[in-house]
Amino acid sequence: MSSTATAKQNAGSGPVLDWAAGHGPVTGALSATTGAFAVATTGAATAMPPGWALAVGAAGALGHTVVGLRVRNAGRTLATRAASWLVGAGWTTWAMTHGPLTWAALGSLATIGVGIGAAARSSALYEEAREEEAIAAEQRAIARELSAERRAIAAEWVDRIQRVCGITVRVLGVEQWPTGAGFSIDAELPPGGATWNKIAAESPRLSADARLPHGCTATASPGIHQGRVIVDVTTLNVLEQERTYPAEYGPLSLHTGIPWGYRTNAEEIRAYLREQCALIVGPTGSGKTNLVHSILAGFARAEDVLTWVIDLNAGSAGLPWVLPALNGEITTADGPPVRPGIDWLAGTFDEAMTMLDTAVRVAKQRKMGYQNVLARANTDLLPVSPKIPQIMLVIDEGAEILASPDRQVRKLGEKILEVIRIARAIGIRTVLTALGATGSVLSNLMIRREAKVRVALTGGETEGMDLSKMFPGSRGLRVDQAPHKGAGFMATPESPAALFKAWRILPNQIREIIAATSDRHPVLDEVSAKAAGAAYARRWDAERTAWMLDRTPDDTTGTTPAGGGLSLSALREPNTEQATPEDEMLRRFREQIDAQFATAADPHTPTAETAPPAAGGLNLSALRGEQDSPAQQAALALLLAAGTEGTGASAIARALADEYGTTRQTVVGWLKTWTQDGTAVRVGEGTKARYVHRRHAPGQPPES
Numbered sequence: 001m002s003s004t005a006t007a008k009q010n011a012g013s014g015p016v017l018d019w020a021a022g023h024g025p026v027t028g029a030l031s032a033t034t035g036a037f038a039v040a041t042t043g044a045a046t047a048m049p050p051g052w053a054l055a056v057g058a059a060g061a062l063g064h065t066v067v068g069l070r071v072r073n074a075g076r077t078l079a080t081r082a083a084s085w086l087v088g089a090g091w092t093t094w095a096m097t098h099g100p101l102t103w104a105a106l107g108s109l110a111t112i113g114v115g116i117g118a119a120a121r122s123s124a125l126y127e128e129a130r131e132e133e134a135i136a137a138e139q140r141a142i143a144r145e146l147s148a149e150r151r152a153i154a155a156e157w158v159d160r161i162q163r164v165c166g167i168t169v170r171v172l173g174v175e176q177w178p179t180g181a182g183f184s185i186d187a188e189l190p191p192g193g194a195t196w197n198k199i200a201a202e203s204p205r206l207s208a209d210a211r212l213p214h215g216c217t218a219t220a221s222p223g224i225h226q227g228r229v230i231v232d233v234t235t236l237n238v239l240e241q242e243r244t245y246p247a248e249y250g251p252l253s254l255h256t257g258i259p260w261g262y263r264t265n266a267e268e269i270r271a272y273l274r275e276q277c278a279l280i281v282g283p284t285g286s287g288k289t290n291l292v293h294s295i296l297a298g299f300a301r302a303e304d305v306l307t308w309v310i311d312l313n314a315g316s317a318g319l320p321w322v323l324p325a326l327n328g329e330i331t332t333a334d335g336p337p338v339r340p341g342i343d344w345l346a347g348t349f350d351e352a353m354t355m356l357d358t359a360v361r362v363a364k365q366r367k368m369g370y371q372n373v374l375a376r377a378n379t380d381l382l383p384v385s386p387k388i389p390q391i392m393l394v395i396d397e398g399a400e401i402l403a404s405p406d407r408q409v410r411k412l413g414e415k416i417l418e419v420i421r422i423a424r425a426i427g428i429r430t431v432l433t434a435l436g437a438t439g440s441v442l443s444n445l446m447i448r449r450e451a452k453v454r455v456a457l458t459g460g461e462t463e464g465m466d467l468s469k470m471f472p473g474s475r476g477l478r479v480d481q482a483p484h485k486g487a488g489f490m491a492t493p494e495s496p497a498a499l500f501k502a503w504r505i506l507p508n509q510i511r512e513i514i515a516a517t518s519d520r521h522p523v524l525d526e527v528s529a530k531a532a533g534a535a536y537a538r539r540w541d542a543e544r545t546a547w548m549l550d551r552t553p554d555d556t557t558g559t560t561p562a563g564g565g566l567s568l569s570a571l572r573e574p575n576t577e578q579a580t581p582e583d584e585m586l587r588r589f590r591e592q593i594d595a596q597f598a599t600a601a602d603p604h605t606p607t608a609e610t611a612p613p614a615a616g617g618l619n620l621s622a623l624r625g626e627q628d629s630p631a632q633q634a635a636l637a638l639l640l641a642a643g644t645e646g647t648g649a650s651a652i653a654r655a656l657a658d659e660y661g662t663t664r665q666t667v668v669g670w671l672k673t674w675t676q677d678g679t680a681v682r683v684g685e686g687t688k689a690r691y692v693h694r695r696h697a698p699g700q701p702p703e704s
């Protein structure tokens with residue numbers, strides 16, 4: 001009978017006995033006594049020589065002892081098992097001689113059974129306790145070793161702090177960092193008025209005394225109360241290494257902080273920007289642009305942030321976040337067009353002014369429009385959420401704008417300050433970068449008060465780096481501690497000034513982040529969109545974005561002006577007979593945005609200057625008269641050539657991809673327009689659907 005069949009049979013008739021399983025105290029005793037009884041009765045009935053039972057018992061005891069030794073059972077367990085075998089065998093021998101079916105034999109067998117059970121139970125418990133004790137002993141040994149190391153560290157640093165700072169601390173704990181880059185000491189200051197900053201001020205001397213490698217520091221910060229100090233000691237210089245932006249692009253929120261880089265203990269540091277503005281200082285070549293990209297990456301990942309970028313320096317900070325989407329270089333797995341990684345990019349003075357005016361209008365409108373929301377939430381801080389996103393204005397070299405001697409540029413500066421002044425409560429904050437004009441910028445009270453998230457990228461540059469102005473109250477920070485590109489110091493209200501490094505982020509990661517976050521960006525809330533008006537709604541308009549395409553390196557028109565100024569092509573009449581590839585790209589971009597996103601409803605009723613928006617979206621394409629581009633003409637020619645058979649969007653896109661870089665999405669847009677205006681006819685359904693030029697449409701008289 002198969003085992004399954006047996007199991008099935010047994011299932012209905014009581015407990016299934018698993019003979020392969022090991023014995024517990026009860027089954028073990030039961031098995032021993034029933035076994036002995038069976039042998040005794042059979043032996044007596046068959047007149048088996050009683051000595052055999054004794055021999056079997058001795059062999060059993062020996063076998064069990066050997067196995068027990070092999071699995072390292074305790075001596076006590078071995079003795080119990082061997083004794084069980086021998087007692088069982090003794091009884092069997094006796095019972096075979098005197099007859100197993102007497103009351104004396106049965107009673108003594110039951111007693112033996114209970115005895116074996118109890119002994120087995122006790123030896124099992126003993127075995128368990130022995131195992132636990134072994135584990136605990138092992139852990140105690142590890143802890144002893146660790147705490148010996150910790151004790152050594154504690155003693156060494158008590159001595160050092162005494163020697164260097166003249167303060168005798170009592171170490172309460174030493175925590176080794178999981179990153180392996182160093183440790184933290186939690187110590188109690190002596191009575192008599194010693195403060196943690198006395199130790200903090202001696203950081204360089206402590207580091208030297210500890211013979212720390214270059215780039216490693218011993219920094220002191222306040223402990224749990226004013227009588228305690230934490231000393232963080234780095235022993236491995238992670239700032240030396242180049243670490244790329246973490247490849248996990250999951251959603252973030254302004255409220256949980258946006259990671260900007262990592263500390264010397266290799267832990268990430270986050271900027272909390274709900275109420276704070278930020279100031280980043282970094283001379284040329286220090287890695288400032290790279291840091292701005294890391295920051296924009298974090299904002300792109302956030303579900304409650306819309307990023308507006310002003311970059312009058314040829315848009316280099318913002319362009320990588322726009323162009324891949326604009327040029328249709330990125331597609332997502334399910335095919336919808338990709339939104340740029342930032343919500344607005346101003347690369348010219350006029351556009352920057354428009355953006356700042358819009359920000360001021362939005363701020364004022366939010367103040368009025370959200371009174372109820374504030375009252376309901378019982379707060380004076382607008383509850384920022386994906387529905388009411390925070391606008392982060394990132395202004396590259398904004399500090400230079402503030403300090404500019406040029407009257408025009410200073411107007412921009414005044415607007416920036418106005419935004420900083422009025423918009424904290426209602427969710428608009430700024431990130432300003434500076435090449436080094438820290439003196440004049442930091443003398444501005446508004447910046448000093450509002451921009452407490454600060455970064456100084458040194459990249460080894462010592463000229464014009466006044467760390468004490470950037471991080472007032474922090475002592476012991478030296479530029480030469482961070483000689484690597486992308487490295488410097490960062491302070492936030494939550495985390496005192498200390499060494500920091502930005503992750504390296506390359507264009508391919510920027511493209512990945514644009515694709516990964518495309519459907520995550522919030523939409524400007526209705527109240528704000530109303531205030532922002534057409535200036536915002538038409539931000540991707542051809543005339544306003546032409547400069548971006550003139551900057552692309554694969555520009556073949558030769559019209560790119562030198563320097564970063566506004567390009568002449570921005571003034572180009574968009575409805576020229578021969579559309580350029582840039583116009584084609586722009587048109588495609590507008591179409592994609594129209595098709596996919598109602599980026600903001602244009603709240604204004606159409607006027608002479610504002611073209612009517614399509615219901616539910618921007619209808620950017622409608623903002624200019626559509627003109628067939630060479631790519632579109634080629635597509636039309638293909639449609640004609642397909643005759644009565646017709647063709648589809650994919651086939652046309654494939655044919656045009658090499659020469660014009662046309663995507664399927666674009667062709668879908670053209671085919672839609674052509675079917676609407678009667679140029680083409682759609683025939684068939686589902687996967688069989690194809691388009692036929694009206695000349696070849698069924699039932700159509702041939703055109704002459």
Ligand SMILES: Nc1ncnc2c1ncn2[C@@H]1O[C@H](COP(=O)(O)OP(=O)(O)OP(=O)(O)O)[C@@H](O)[C@H]1O
Nearest residue numbers: 242283284285286287288289290485486502503504
């Ligand atoms: N976090 C980083 N890790 C490693 N290397 C970096 C990092 N940031 C920047 N670099 C290196 O420094 C170089 C300059 O960086 P980046 O262009 O960001 O500097 P910048 O301060 O903006 O300079 P510029 O103003 O001249 O553009 C980069 O090409 C890169 O090699």
